[in-house]
Amino acid sequence: MGSRAERVAVGVDLGGTNLTGLLVSDRGTVAGRELRATPAALGAEAVLGAVLDVASGLAGQARELGHEIAGVGLGIPGPVDADRGVCLFSPNLGWRDLDVISRFREVFNVPVRIDNDVRAATLGEAWLGAGHPYRTFVCLTVGTGIGSGLVLDGRLWRGPGYSAGELGHIPVVDGPDAPPCGCGRRGCLEAVASGTAIGREGRRAASRGEPTSLARLPAEDITARVVAEHARAGDATAARVLRRAAVYLGLGIATAVNLLNPEAVIVGGRVSRSWDLIQPEVTRVVSEKGFPPNLLFLRGVFPAELGEDAGAIGAASLVLGPGGGAVSR
Ligand SMILES: [Zn+2]
Structure with missing residues (x-):
C-alpha cells in the first residue's frame, strides 16, 4: 500500500x-x-x-x-x-x-x-493481465457458466443489446440427448464445458458404476474441482470427463478464432485453475479446427493472469x- x-x-x-x-x-x-x-x-x-x-x-x-x-x-x-x-x-x-x-x-x-x-x-x-499485449482478443470465463468478453481492434465490443459474444451459448451438440442449458436451449457450449457440466458428467460416470474413485464419494460432493483432483491423482474416468469438456471448449474457441481472427484467447474462471489438465486437448482441437490463415495470427490460448x-x-x-x-x- x-x-x-x-x-x-x-x-x-x-x-x-x-x-x-x-x-x-x-x-x-x-x-x-x-x-x-x-x-x-x-x-x-x-x-x-x-x-x-x-x-x-x-x-x-x-x-x-x-x-x-x-x-x-x-x-x-x-x-x-x-x-x-x-x-x-x-x-x-x-x-x-x-x-x-x-x-x-x-x-x-x-x-x-x-x-x-x-x-x-x-x-x-x-489492462494488467494476459490480454495486455493484444488489440484483438477473446476472454472466456469458465466457471458455473461460460461467459466471454470481446476486445476487437482495441475496443470493448458490447453489441446493440449489450449481449455480444455469448460464446457460452453457441451450439455444439445437436439432437435429443443434448444437455439442457440455463438459457433454455440445449447443447450450448456452457451445457457441456462449464464447471457445472463437468460436475454433472462426473456424477453420471460414478452412478453408472464405472471403475472410478469418484464412485466412493456422495454424489453431491462431485464437483468440477473434485473431478479435476481425481484426474490429477490418476483416475482415468475423471480424466476422460475433463478431456471431453476440454474438447468442447476447444471447439468453442476455434469458432471464436475463425469468426473474429483474434491474436489471443484468454481463459479465466475457476475451471482455468485446472489449465494444465485441459490445455493439451484445447490446443489440439484449436489447431485442428482453426481456419489456417487465422491460426497464423493467433499467438495462443492462454490462462488469465488476474484470477x-x-x-x-x-x-x-x-x-x-x-x-x-x-x-x-
Ligand atoms: Zn445456452
Missing part, C-alpha cells in the same frame, strides 16, 4: 456468491480490498445495499489515505445497459431493469459506471479514463 496520494477508483465485482471490492490506482496498483459474501438470498435490495456499503467503505479508505477518487465502477452478472447504467436482468441477484446508476448517485458524487461482470474481467485482463481480481480491476478501469488501460470503453 503506497503512502503517496494517488488517483484511484473503487472497483466492485458483484458475483452471485462473492462481492469483491478493490481500490485501484491509475498506475494499476491495488491500494485497498474488501471481500464479503453476496447476500443474494436476502433479496435484490440487500444485495444493492451490500454493494453500496463495500464501495462506501473503500471510498472512505481512499479519502483517509488522501487519494483523489476518480469514480466507482461495478461489474454485474447478466446483461447490463452500460450507457444508461441499468442492469437489465440478473437472475442470480433478483435484479431486473434496476437503475443502478441512480442509486449510486444518491450516495456518491463521483462518476459511476457499470458493465457486465465478464466484460469487466476482460477489461481487467486487457479473482480481474473483474474488480476492470470495473475500476471503467472510470479511470485513458490511464486505466489502452482499451477504449
